Amino acid sequence: MAFYESVFIARPDISTAQVEALTQRLTEIVESGGGRVTKNEYWGLKNLAYRIKKNRKGHYSLLNIDAPSEAVGEYERNMRLSEDVLRYLTVRVDALDDNPSIMMTRGSRDDRGRGRGRGFGGRDGGRPQQSAPPAAPAAAKADEAKAEAAKTETAKPDEAKETTE
Secondary structure (H helix, E strand, O other): OEEEEEEEEEOOOOOHHHHHHHHHHHHHHHHHOOOEEEEEEEEEEEEEEEEEOOEEEEEEEEEEEEEOHHHHHHHHHHHHHOOOEEEEEEEEEOOOOOOOOHHHHOOOHHHOOOOOOOOOOOOOOOOOOOOOOOOOHHHHHHHHHHHHHHHHHHHHHHHHHHHHO
């Protein structure tokens, strides 16, 4: 059997309980085909990047599936027929991860570090910051040589005064 990760987006006007019932029905379809669902995560009602069928939000769910390809084909066919599913994506993976997904582990948006106006939407209007070009190695060596010369010049007159006195 092969491993799959599947994410689907359900309509925003259905309740969370209806999304769980839809997920349970899809799980039963996979199990009747000889597979099993190893992980089921409900990510919540989230904004979509663009409108899908006149909707701006959707209920996101993730399923990790260990099943033959025929069972996954039937699972996808039922999602295509369901009016509650806006979009879905099923990807074959080498191994299933038992840990919670990044959507479940990440904190709120306020926990992210801010870059002091860098990047898009910062105080600078999204313009990249200008930084000084890195100093050339030859220029750095010349600066070091000047500093050494200045030290020796200040030391020589003192030595000269000591010898004359």
